[in-house]
Amino acid sequence: MAEKPPDEAYISVVDEEPEILELLKWDTPAIQKQHDQTPVVKEKTAEKRSLKALEMDPFDLPDPTFIETYRLSKDLVRSLCEELKPIMPDSTKTAEFSVESRVLATLAFYATGKYLKSICGKTDPNITHYFVPAALIQVTEAMNHPTIVKKHIHFPHLRQERDVVKHRFYMKYAVPNVVGCIECMHVPIAKPDEDQKGHFNKSYHSKKVQIICDSDLMILSVDPSPGSSTHDGILERHAVKVDLVSLNQTEQCWLIGGPYYSLKPYLMTPIPKIPKKSPVSPEKYYNSMHSQVHSAATDTLKHLKTRWKCLQATCNKQFDPATVSMMIVACCILHNMCNRRGLTITPMTQTEERLEVMKQKVANGPISKKLNTDENGLRVRAELVQRLWNERSLVPENSGPKKRMSKKDRLLDRQPNHTPNISQEQVSIQLSSSSTQQSHLAPPDDASKRPRIVMNQAPTYSLMQPVWGHYPQHH
Incomplete structure (x- = not known):
């Protein structure tokens, strides 16, 4: 039996709600309130973002x-x-x-x-x-792009550039033919996945970096690439070593290195086993001059780590060796930029400086007793020792650090060598003039305001009779 078709006015419960009921829902106050409270989300424009950034420019x-x-x-x-x-x-x-x-x-x-x-x-x-x-x-x-590195860090390869560096070293330290000071430093790194033993320096994992500087504390060369853990090993594979070997065939030029380096014709090191209390000799004088020149390298490393604290021993332990190597080169570039402009540097605190010195000393370890000495290096150093000893009179007296005087020398220094020749008449004239000036300021009966002699120099005591008999006596 066929079903009767639904009437047009018939509304079925199963069918969809008609549009009239959909519209009636908007009359309820709850729906209207909910609709009014929905915020209008607006996309931030680039102009507003730039204004927000300019608030903290x-x-x-x-x-x-x-x-x-x-x-x-x-x-x-x-x-x-x-x-x-x-x-x-x-x-x-x-x-x-x-x-x-x-x-x-x-x-x-x-x-x-x-x-x-x-x-x-x-x-x-x-x-x-x-x-x-x-x-x-x-x-x-x-x-670390090659164009940026070559622009700001440059070793003097040309003869004219080397002559300028040599001249500035000689005018400042009176040591000839110096083209740079060389030294290594340690920068902490995170524990590497590979070659952990090679990066561990008996205290912490670090990257060993070789730096060459001039007399103005400008960095001429930096080598943070991985390699040997010794000072000589890093220099042996560096391109500067090849240049210095070839240059010494036509001209004399050398680097000034510390006691961790081996003596070479192109690398002058201090003479070992010379006690500090030994009498003055050409070898001891050479060591003194060598220490003054090598202070340029230690001051460069100190300024580098003072200005950029990410290189200090207490920082930077969350980066891998490759990233730390790039950061070291970047900091050296910025160091040279600041030095060229003469920007001031805030010194380290005493605690930071002591901690840094201790960390570097522990990382370097003791000086090796198996350093290779080159015969040509011994000959070149002996010639330099004799030349410095012969030219020592040309060095200004105040160029070296002032030593502390002993107690006996201080007592002798206080005693005057020549006493001024002042006659008794001059002393009496000076005393009489001072007494007449003071007589107008205070009555003579007041004993507390009587004139007194003001002596600018230290008093000297002798067995001579006093020459101030006319001075009124105090009772």
Whole structure:
């Protein structure tokens, strides 16, 4: 039997609700309130993001505060950004991830060794937990580009450049034919996955870096690449060694190295086993002059780690050896940029300096007794010793460090060698003139205000009779 078709006015419960009921739902107050409270989400435009970033523009800081925070001046940061723009990859963001913001975040980390969340007490909204590490890697890789490294770190390969370096060393330290000072330093790293034994220095895992500098504390060469753990091993595989060997065939030039290096014709080291209390001799005088010249290398490393604390022994233990090597080269480039501009440097605290010296001493270990001595090196050093001894009169007296005088010498130094020849009449005239001047200021009866002799020099005692018999006696 066929079913009767539904009437047009018939409303079935199973069928969908008609439009009239759908519209009636909007009349209830609960639905209207819920609809009114839904916020309207607006997408942030690029202009608002840029305005938010400009609220905390680091370039608005005072110059001293900017240099203290980033170690570079504002014009140096801008010029660095212009150099890195063609090398750094483009960012997907426009305001938050600009080249300037990435460079400033990297400089702040280099200067403190920490991820800064605020600058001068103001929080920067661009600094997040993922932005700084990404910016650090990008900027560090860009600064290790060959064009940037060759521009700021350059060893004097030309004869004219070497003559300039030699002249400045000789005018400052009176030691001839010096083209640089060489030394190694240790920078801590994270525990590597490979070659753990080669990176462990009896105290902590570190990267051993070789640095060559000039008399103005400018870095001429840096080698953070992995290799031998000894000072001689790093120098043997370096390109500077090949250049110095070939140069010594036509001209005399050498580096000044510490006691951890072996003596070579192109590398002058101190003469061992000379006690400090021994009498003055050509060998002892050579060691004294050698120590003064080599202080340029130790001062360079000290300034480098003072300005960029990420290289200190207490920082940087979360990066792998490859990243730390690139960071060392980047810090050396920035060090030379600051030195050329003559920017000031905040010295280390006494605790930081002592800790750094102790860490470096432990990492280097004792001086090896099996250093190879070259016969040609002994001959060249003997000639240099004799030349310095013959030219010692040309060295100014105040060039060396002032030694502390003994107690006997201080007592003898206090005694005057020549007593001034002053007659009795001159003394009486001076006393009479002073008494007449004081007589107008105070009555003579007041004993507490009588004139007294003011002596600028230390008093001398002798067996001569006093010459001031006219002076009124105190009772």
